[in-house]
Amino acid sequence: MKPIIICTFYRTAHDSQGTQIEELDLSLSKLGNKINTHNVIITGDFNLPNINWENHHVTANSGYSTVAANKLLSLVEEHGLIQHVNEPTRKQGNANNILDLVFTNRPGLIKKLNVVDGIADHNTIIIDVNISPKRKHRPKRNNFIRNKADHLNIQKSLDDFTHEYFSLNQNMTVNDKWNLVSKKSSTL
Structure with missing residues (x-):
């Protein structure tokens, strides 16, 4: 199994030059x-509603930075990332925007993604990741059976x-x- 790197990101809406990107x-x-x-997963509030994620195209919506949006699209392409959210994460009036995003570097890394009502003005994204933990095998341990011990001999030795x-x-x-105590305890 490959190690996993999880990143979170928040881009303030006033970062018009894309410095945070x-x-x-x-x-x-x-x-x-x-x-x-x-395995890399990047999640966060990118505050860029002017990106059409179906065709990776920036629309010229007034009030939203096309500079920052284009920088994000360049970053996605440069690092080979895949954006998985395809439904609105913030609804305000008639506007339904995809502001909260989930990126991965592997297409099959996200098994399932749901956008559900949140507790604030953004919806919550819940993802199931398609990885399994690497389980370490426990070393075999000696199991001593108390009722078979020679209690009298142990007491005399102690x-x-x-x-x-x-x-x-x-x-x-x-x-x-x-060292003396340790050596003696190993011979009991």
Whole structure:
């Protein structure tokens, strides 16, 4: 399984020159080859309703930055990203806008995507990701069965060791004492 990198992004609506998109591009560039060898998911509020995601075309809506929108489309193309949201994430009056986006670097990475009513002025995007965790196999451990233990012999060994331990030179270092206890406990 490939490692996963998850990024979140927020572009303020007043970033008309696309400076924040440039910062995102710089961050993605710092990933280097990881963008090809890892699963990458980028989510966030991009505040660019003037992008038609079906044909990757910027419309000239008044009040929205075509500069920032074109920079985002260039970033998507440069890094080989796929945008998955195709229904409005913010409804205001008659306007239904796709502002909140989900990008991946692999087409099959998103198994399922739902846009549901949110608790604020934006809807919530819920995604199911098509990856499974890598499970580590636990090393086999010894299971000791208490009722089969030789309790009398263990008690005698501990009593003998207690006398031995306290009769030793008290100038031993803590590490020497620990090693002595550790060695004895492994022989019980």
